[in-house]
Amino acid sequence: MLVVNRVYNNNTVLVDVGRKDQAIIQGKGVGFQKRHGDNVSPTRVERIFYLNTDEAKQRFGTLLKDVPIDITMTGFAIIEMAKKEFHYPVLDYIYVTLTDHISQTYKHLIAGKYEKSTVPDIRDRYPTEYAIADKAVSMINHDLNVHFPKDSAKAIALHFINARGSENPEQEKTEDQEDFGKGVNQIVQSVFKEYGITRNITNQNYFDRLMIHLQYLVQRISTNEQDNRALNQSIESDFQKIYPKSYRIANEICDKIQARLQINLNNNELVYFVIHIQRLIQER
Known part of the structure; x- marks a missing residue:
């Protein structure tokens, strides 16, 4: 039996399932004139999402x-x-x-x-x-x-x-690409949150480009094939002077990735992050 816990609108309701579990249900009119404690017929449910953790x-x-x-x-x-x-x-x-x-x-x-x-x-x-x-x-x-x-x-x-x-939940994940992907994304998101960087109408295209960069970065890390093309030695120092905030954010991201994932990133990766972050925040 599904028991109403909270009605969000006429078509979406939070219900109690048994003594401990909850679920979000959707269906046409499933919440119409329903109150806390009312029962909902399972036959009216079109979608159900269990919140059992x-x-x-x-x-x-x-x-x-x-x-x-x-x-x-x-x-x-x-x-x-x-x-x-x-x-x-x-x-x-x-x-x-x-x-x-x-x-x-x-x-x-x-x-x-x-x-x-x-x-x-x-x-x-x-x-x-x-x-x-x-x-x-x-x-x-x-x-x-x-x-x-x-x-x-x-x-x-x-x-x-x-x-x-991972398609195999029993597979060891400490060194696989999925684990790297999750770790890299969490680090980037946490640093961005610290600096108040979010995806918005002004930077949305650059934000999506950063997501592509992260995907390729994860692949390079997991296969130990970082971009080793030689960059002009003055590029990093120039970026640090011209875009100090972008450089500081990029450097923090790289440091945290290296510390958490126990890897070494070369200077190319730092420079790429500076470029992407600079586009995002449009530092002047």
């Missing part, structure tokens, strides 16, 4: 502080679609990053400020991720009654590329 509950609660419930549920539905239909393994942080991305893009569209993505199309290299993203755009447009342009699939695909998990 503390992490799942915290993730959902975090999103609801800034993201409308309908957008949150659409983001969750897209991820579940990727898992079930494409058998695509993901790391848990995608629930937050992808849903936040959908919310920001939605706001830009409604405000008439959406800008076509300039991120290069890498569909040939990641056909599965792009297939997921194409279907995600259709789901968004249907569920939210909005029109995400076709090119918006590129940024969605990047979220899946960066959050790809």
Whole structure:
């Protein structure tokens, strides 16, 4: 039996399942005139997302502080679609990053400020991720009654590329690419949060380019094939003088990646981070 805990709107309800578990259910009119403690018939449920771990509950609660419930549920539905239909393994942080991305893009569209993505199309290299993203755009447009342009699939695909998990949960992860990917993304996000750097309408294209860079960085780290092309020796020092804030942020990211993942990054990687961060914050 599903017992109403909280009604978000006529179509979305938080329910208690048994004594301890909770779930978010969706269905046409499933919350209409329902109150706390009322029962809901399972036959009316079209989607259900179980919040049976503390992490799942915290993730959902975090999103609801800034993201409308309908957008949150659409983001969750897209991820579940990727898992079930494409058998695509993901790391848990995608629930937050992808849903936040959908919310920001939605706001830009409604405000008439959406800008076509300039991120290069890498569909040939990641056909599965792009297939997921194409279907995600259709789901968004249907569920939210909005029109995400076709090119918006590129940024969605990047979220899946960066959050790809291990297909074998028993596999040792300490040195595999998935573990590196999660570690690198967490470090970058934590440093960005410290400096108040977020994806917005002004820097969205540069932010998406950074995501591509992170994907290639993870590949280089996991295969021990960093870019060793010689750069002009004065470039790093020049960047430090011209863009002190970008250099400081990039240096902090590189230091934390090296310390946490027990690896060595060469100066090229630092310079690349400075370039990307400079574009993001447009330091003068």
